[in-house]
Amino acid sequence: MANSLNAAVVGLGWWGRQIVETLGKSERIRVTRVVDPAVDDARPFADGEGLRLDPDLAAALDDPGIDAVIIATPHLLHEKQVVAAAEKGKHVFCEKPLALEAAAARRMLDACRSRGLVLGVGHERRFEGAMEEASRMANSGELGTLLHIECNWSHNLFVGPAASRWRQDPAQAPAGMLTALGVHITDLFQSIGGRIGEVRAVTAHRSSDFTSDDVLSVQLRFTSGVTGVMSNLATTPFYHRVALFGDRGWVEVSETSNVDIPEPALLTWRDMDNEIHTRTYAHRDTVAANLDQWASAALGLGSYRFTDDELVHNIEILEAIVRSAGSGTVEKVG
Numbered sequence: 001m002a003n004s005l006n007a008a009v010v011g012l013g014w015w016g017r018q019i020v021e022t023l024g025k026s027e028r029i030r031v032t033r034v035v036d037p038a039v040d041d042a043r044p045f046a047d048g049e050g051l052r053l054d055p056d057l058a059a060a061l062d063d064p065g066i067d068a069v070i071i072a073t074p075h076l077l078h079e080k081q082v083v084a085a086a087e088k089g090k091h092v093f094c095e096k097p098l099a100l101e102a103a104a105a106r107r108m109l110d111a112c113r114s115r116g117l118v119l120g121v122g123h124e125r126r127f128e129g130a131m132e133e134a135s136r137m138a139n140s141g142e143l144g145t146l147l148h149i150e151c152n153w154s155h156n157l158f159v160g161p162a163a164s165r166w167r168q169d170p171a172q173a174p175a176g177m178l179t180a181l182g183v184h185i186t187d188l189f190q191s192i193g194g195r196i197g198e199v200r201a202v203t204a205h206r207s208s209d210f211t212s213d214d215v216l217s218v219q220l221r222f223t224s225g226v227t228g229v230m231s232n233l234a235t236t237p238f239y240h241r242v243a244l245f246g247d248r249g250w251v252e253v254s255e256t257s258n259v260d261i262p263e264p265a266l267l268t269w270r271d272m273d274n275e276i277h278t279r280t281y282a283h284r285d286t287v288a289a290n291l292d293q294w295a296s297a298a299l300g301l302g303s304y305r306f307t308d309d310e311l312v313h314n315i316e317i318l319e320a321i322v323r324s325a326g327s328g329t330v331e332k333v334g
Contacts, residue, residue: 005299006066006068007032007066008060008066009035010081012038012045012046022287023288023291027292028296033054033063034049034054035053035059069092071085071094072122075166078095078097079108086115090117091112091117091119091120092117092118093294096121096123100179101319102334105312118297120290120298122290123184123187123290125187126187126290127284130279131188131253135191147226147227147247149193149245150243152232152233152239153240153241154232154234155236155237155238155239156238159210173212175322182216182232183317186230189220190310193224196228196313196317197221197333198333199324199330199331200218200324200329201219201324202216203215207235209234218231238256238257241253249272254266262283264280265281266278293305
């Protein structure tokens with residue numbers, strides 16, 4: 001059995017290039033082709049990386065030497081591209097959100113699972129060392145009965161002329177920064193608190209620096225009774241904090257930079273002894289960790305930590321948040 005995948009990366013925007021550079025050090029994935037219709041813009045990067053560049057996906061899918069496809073394209077293209085890759089027998093890793101509708105996510109999963117293929121998703125938060133420890137504390141009962149989860153993750157990365165216009169298009173990126181930031185958080189929340197039963201979302205357009213809604217605030221109620229709150233702002237400088245509260249303690253993770261910048265995270269917790277404890281976690285390449293775990297699962301060398309139910313449920317949460325932002329009322333999930 002092979003111990004690595006030959007892969008094509010589809011989409012050479014900012015994040016697609018980040019993935020290519022990240023995988024330059026991978027022992028599980030070897031990028032050999034890249035795909036982008038904007039060949040004039042993509043050519044210098046592809047040539048610099050020594051990669052074959054195709055203007056469309058078909059050629060890469062017809063290549064028997066390609067084992068897998070990594071998709072980093074606008075959201076509305078995901079379903080068509082994932083299904084096309086699966087029909088050609090390629091394992092697929094798709095950037096988040098997997099889809100904008102749960103029905104589409106199910107079709108994508110069905111296309112992969114019916115052919116014995118592994119579908120990965122670009123959610124890196126579960127792989128952060130500090131978040132892994134905070135999750136362990138909650139799931140082990142160390143915090144007692146889990147009561148409440150909250151997060152504010154905001155940044156102004158997509159402000160200004162350098163930002164891709166589709167990232168500010170409500171048709172592709174509804175409810176402010178939900179698809180850029182929020183879906184990472186809802187995935188993290190469900191991995192800690194389980195399924196989410198209902199949401200209430202509020203959006204606002206406050207800053208002229210962003211062309212659509214730049215404020216998103218969501219209240220969540222889990223089916224277990226745990227409550228949660230999530231905020232994503234599109235124009236404020238980088239801010240990140242996740243906190244979990246139980247009846248025997250609390251834990252908080254804070255960061256000062258985005259996932260692609262190598263700065264440490266701070267874990268702070270307090271339990272019934274009333275002392276405040278802190279621990280610093282060195283930066284780790286969570287993008288590589290996620291991709292390598294997906295590749296290992298595709299090669300039969302390990303398991304992937306995202307279940308099919310979680311992949312679909314996170315899109316059900318997305319749909320409910322979008323509905324609630326439009327209706328101004330509580331919306332059921334799923």
